[in-house]
Amino acid sequence: MRKFYVIAGLSIILSLVFSGCDALGGQPAELKTLHVNSGGAGDIPTIDPAIAEDVTAITVIESTFIGLTQINEVTSLLEPGMATEWDEVINADGTQTITFHLRDDVPWVQWNDTKVEIVKDCAGKDRMVTADDFAYGIYRNLLPANASPYGYLLSFVLKGAAEFNDGDTEDFSTVGVEVIDDTTIALTFLEPAAYNAQISGLWVARPQPKWVIDGDDCTEAQGEKWTEPGSFQSYGPYTMSEWLHDSSMTLVKNPFWPGTDSVPQAKIDIVEIAMLDPVPAFAEYEAGNIDAAAVPLADIDRVKADPELSKELVIAPNLCTYFYGFNTTAPVVEDVRVRRALSMAIDRQGLIDNVLKGEQEPAQWFARPGLAGAPTMDTHPDLGVKSDPEAAKALLDEYLEETGQKAEDLDLTLVFNTSADHQKIAEALQQMWADNLGVNVKLVNQEWAVFLETIKGAATPQIWRLGWCLDYPDANNFLREVCAANGSSNPYDEAGNPAGGFFWNNDEFEDLMKQAAIETDPDKRLEMYARAEEILVYEDAVMIPIYWYTRVTVTKPYIIRTFSVGGHELYYKWDITSE
Amino acid sequence: MGRYIIRRLIYIFVVVIFVSLITFGLMHAVPGGPFSREKALPKETIAILNARYHLDDPLWKQYTHYVYEVLVPHITTTPPTTSLMDDYLISVNLGPTWFRWMNFGPSYRSRSRTVNDIFRDNLPVSAQLGTMALVIAILIGMPLGIMAALKQNTIFDYLGMAISIFGVSVPAIVLGPILVWLFGVALQWFPVTGWGAKPPYLLGLLPTNFGWDYFKYAIMPSVALGLGSSAVIARLTRASLLQTVREDYIRTARAKGLTERMVILGHALKNSLIPVVTILGPLFAALVTGTFVTETIFGIPGMGRYFITSITNRDYPVIMGTILLYAVLLVFANLAVDIVYAYLDPRIRYD
Amino acid sequence: MAQANIELQKIGAGGAPLTQKRESLWQDALRRLVRNRAAVLGGIIVFLLILMAISAPLIAVKSYETQVLTDENKAPEWVVALFPTMKSYVKISADYPLGADYVGRDIFSRIVYGARVSLTVAFIGPLISLIIGVIYGAVSGYFGGRVDNIMMRIVDVLYAFPSILFIILLMAFFRSTLTNLQPGTLAYALSQLDARMGGLLFIFIGIGMTSWQTMARLTRGQVLAAREKEYIEAARTIGAGNLRIMFRHILPNVVGPLVVAETLAIPSYISTEAFLSFIGLGVNPPTPSWGSMISDGATVIRSYPHQALFPALALAITMFAFNFLGDGLRDALDPRLRGTQ
DSSP states (O other), X not given: OHHHXXXXXXHHHHHHHHHHHHHHTTOOSSOOEEEEEOSSSSOOOOXXXXXXXXXXXXXXXXXXXXXXXXXXXXXXXXXXXXXXEEEEEEOTTSOEEEEEEEOSOOBOEEEOSSSEEEOBOTTSOBOBOOHHHHHHHHHHHHOGGGOOTTHHHHHHHBTTHHHHHHTSOOOGGGSSEEEEETTEEEEEEXXXXXXXXXXXXXXXXOOOOHHHHTOBTTBOOOGGGGGSTTTOOBOSSEEEEEEETTTEEEEEEOTTSOOOSSSXXXXXXXXXXXOOOHHHHHHHHHTTSOSEEEOOGGGHHHHHHOTTHHHHEEEEEEEEEEEEEEOTTSTTTTSHHHHHHHHHTSOHHHHIIIIIOXXXXXXXXXXXXXXXXXXXXXXXXXXXXXXXXXXXXXHHHHHHHHHTOOGGGOXXXXXXESOHHHHHHHHHHHHHHXXXXXXXXXXXXXXHHHHHHHTTSTTOOSEEEEEEEOSSSBHHHHIIIIISTTBTTBOBOTTSSBOSTTXXXXXXXXXXXXXXXXXXXXHHHHHHHHHHHIIIIIISOOEEEEEEEEEEEEEOTTEEOOOOTTSOXXXXXXXEOOO | OHHHHHHHHHHHHHHHHHHHHHHHHHHHHSSOOTXXXXXXXXXXXXXXXXXXXXXXXXXXXXXXXXXXXXXXXXEESSOOOSXXXXXXXXXXXXXXXXXXXXXXXXXXXXXXXXXXXXXXXXXHHHHHHHHHHHHHHHHHHHHHXXXXXXXXXXXXXXXXXXXHHHHHHSOHHHHHHHHIIIIIIISOOSOSSOXXXXXXXXXXXXXXXXXXXXXXXXXXXXXXXXXHXXXXXXXXXXXXXXXHTTSHHHHHHXXXXXXXXXXXXXXXXXXXXXXXXXXXXXXXXXXXXXXXXXXXXXXXXXXXXXXXXXXXXXXXXXXXXXXXXXXXXXXXXXXXXXXXXXXXXXXXXXX | OHHHHHHHHHHHHHTOHHHHHHHHHHHHHHHHHHHOHHHHHHHHHHHHHHHHHHTHHHHOOSOSSOOOGGGTTOBOHHHHHHSXXXXXXXXXXXXXXXXXXXXSOBHHHHHHHHHHHHHHXXXXXXXXXXXXXXXXXXXXXXXOHHHHHHHHHHHHHHHTSOHHHHHHHHHHHHHHHHHHSOTTSHHHHHHHXXXXXXXHHHXXXXXXXXXXXXXXXXXXXXXXXXXXXXXXXXXXXXXXXXXXXXXXXXXXXXXXXXXXXXXXXXXXXXXXXXXXXXXXXXXXXXXXXXXHHHHHHHHTTTTOTHHHHHHHHHHHHHHHHHHHHHHHHHHHHOGGGTTOO
8 A cells, every 4th residue: 555655656746747847848838728619509510621511610621721812801802822823814715724833831730649740751751731632622522422512612613523523424634623733733614703713712622631531551541530639630820639529629729830921820829619509608708718709699788788898899790691582483472562562661770779789781682792793882872672661561552452462461471490599580570561561471480401491492481581601702602602593592403493492583683693703894793793683682572681790799808819701710810918 | 036127128129129110210201301401412412422321222221221230249350440330339359350239320410420429428428417417306306305295284395395396497498597697607616618527438437537627517517407306306205205104004113112213214215215216217317318408508518419409400320329329228227217116115026 | 176076977977876985085185175275375376377368468468479679678677676787788668567578579468478378288288198198098907918018018119208309300390391281181281270379289299299108107007906996897797898987987086196197297398398499499489488488588698687587487486386286186185195184
């Protein structure tokens, strides 16, 4: 027994000595640690750039993998990323080739339980990020077997990508991706669209460590488990060191990231991302354990009135639009006057002031200001649809008179996916419609998976809810990819007929989409999208744009930060001043 | 007794098979699939996914494949791979061959995890929390119930029952945030969210750091979770004890001149425990498999959330895994309860 | 209680001499119930609650569904006095006796109308489970042997289900049929009815389908015990059929404990409804229910504590009432307690 104590005592002393040595070995006395919360409760499904789809995952990817190009998180302007420069050439067949020239000084790194290390290849040399790694990343995103939910971003623009993604060909060389040398990669696009260079830099086209995923002479293949701590490798300003599933993820500074004008070295050493529901996360903020958090809707009034919290409150724009869509073939709402009346009858500002409270903006159209090509309230103050209850009532009366119906007899149903916040909005709008038009709209909520199926099929309800957030900051991502023929909310069947969502086809709108994509004159492009919006939300009134999102956040005063309009925070631009 | 247990085990097996069948049928009958997305995936992609997860097979084949993977032990010479399709809960190396058993399949939503990973990482947390909640429930519930019974129709009875009904009628949805605010944010006695231990767990189940650093995380959620159950236990104890003290043998004991305390503690209590023990079985299964509300409010990485989110995500293997886990725990808990019966009430004999 | 009395009168009319004695048992039970002050109080509260639910339009002056958006989250003076932290941001108004909710609806009116939903759940839920459970258990217990064995094993299987999950799956299944089914089918008719009832129908079905097993077990046990009794033998010898024996002779004798068990289970039905509301599967808006009000209020409990407090208080009072009544009923009906007090 005594012997045991002696050994125990010795080991304690030894461990003290060694940890003391460690502290002397150049480690800074105190590491800067940032505590934040993820998008919500529950585990991050994956942080694999090839298949990631949610905000938290993309936030992590933005800090650990840097794209060819970068989109400034505040201004949405294009900046150099891994590519220092790029040349755009329009080919004889109308396609566009962009040749990217990459940095050669960025090594792959990995957390090895104590520190960040450069990854060595089988010959013992540093593995640098090369053009091949980018090509492999694009390959994995498009590989049908990976079933990336965002495969469509590249297949939409990249030559041959759709065919490869659909499985029509298994030959990746048919895709417009050409590795010229280690630091040069050329991508060929279907058309010379304004947003090609933006999409090239998105998370769907980021390098991944082939040797970890598929294995090589000196590395064991990890397959889908490569994103787990221990095998995860990255090269951006941060790398991931710990992932406690359902609980938290930890990012550590990568000292080997060279630091550029657009992507500086990280100033904060450790970023701990908790996975909490927004309400407990805000409680953690108030308890002082989280440094930046979203303010739950219910607490906004209290925060605004609180002398401390109100100083920490920032309401920043968020490039998303909340809208209700119509099934334009369903009874009653098949008449455009009813649709327009429903859209004009709602008091958007009233909804924002009394229900949403986050200083959101009333949406007059779909592709919200801040996106490239999208109209702004300065350039087009009268565009789209505005609240006008009298005009709405007149429109509806016209319809009722013509069809010989009474307002209270109209059978209207609004379906939304189950959520307390959607319900609040639906209840408020239900009341506005009743007050201003005299119609009783029934509210039905469905669970998300059922709801998605409902609004994509033949039985799409008369009115349904959705929101859309940007993938890349261009009006094309909203108008064309959501609303045009075969857009995500306007699906077409095999025969090319509307089969769900809006059930809508408008030739002028389609033409505008195609022309605007390749228009190089920004002013003309803006006018084309403005015209398209007028068709979408007023002339055909296939949707009710309701509001443009904001993010209501509080941040401790000792944090220096930026506010990303896309919701993907770039932690390497944040800093902590001495408390 | 031995034969009885064997018979019960066979019967448990049958129950679990039926539970799995019903769950399987029901989850496939609910519309919406695991690959529904706001932006629909290309048909070709969905076909590939369906093929990978065998979802294009006829339902009976999918089901038998599932049962085969879960139930039938595999003895192979191929070593385990990192593939998510190849993760067995029990995997033992026997020289040249491998004994591998219970593959609950990959999660469709967490793209780098399997159902077994969820069991390994999240079940221990729920089990720890559930056990502590159960202990709290018993520690509060039993004394309250005994006090109420012994002082029937006095202020103690009413007060005890009032406290216990307060426990049931203030749901964790309300109690949780109040505890968080009072003891977490305002007084800062306890951490607001989180759990005090992380994997790997001792024996796959227990935390390695028993101490204040661990328990300070557990106190608020255990109380929030256990209070409701304590009320159930208190009411049952009271009712059962009231009944027992009027049994003849208690009268006999009293007549023999034993003190009231001896009568209650020595005779009545043990016998009145039977209904209380009955409820402990299901209670244990429910608490240990986690609860959605408590885990969400206190940010605890347990199983509870998976019960709900797996259904909303149509994550079929996780739905099957969690429901089967619950069913197995419940039937075994009930078996344990029946065995405890035999100890508590010598009149009960199993054969 | 009322129900049991009706059963009793029927038997009395049948003229069997045994029931004469039973009637006195009921009288005795009633006498002891009345002496139990807590139970009487519980009974009175339940009665008042029912009265409130029925006469909701008279009590609630304001509409439970009309929103006045600009009045959102208003609270009366005394509530602010109770929670002084609200003072700096809440809009004080005497228009609403208990304040207004997040879209400016009168909380008092919603609680009064919410009693309808919660009490309906409290009565219809048990009724469904009682009907299914009693018939099932009676058949199983009466026939015994192999039938009993198989029927009870089925109960065991259903019992091993986490009932909440079963309800969630059922609700997802039912609710989705609203828009995805063709008119004319039974499911469509059901979903229409559900929509009319503000989403209550499927809550009933879900709760009923997952809670009858306990009833079935209890009934079976009671029937097993009762069928060995002499009067059943007597009935059999005079040639009474199975059905007749079961419904005329056995069931009336076991109904007491069942009613008590259901009364005691009522609080759990109400909390199931609250939980369903919490995960968004509760009643459809704007139908008010205490469960949905509590779960909505719980998210704002820091800023507007009164929004969860008052419905929770209503729920607590109801639970108290049902619990005390149930406990009292059991104590009163327990034959071994006869003659006490």
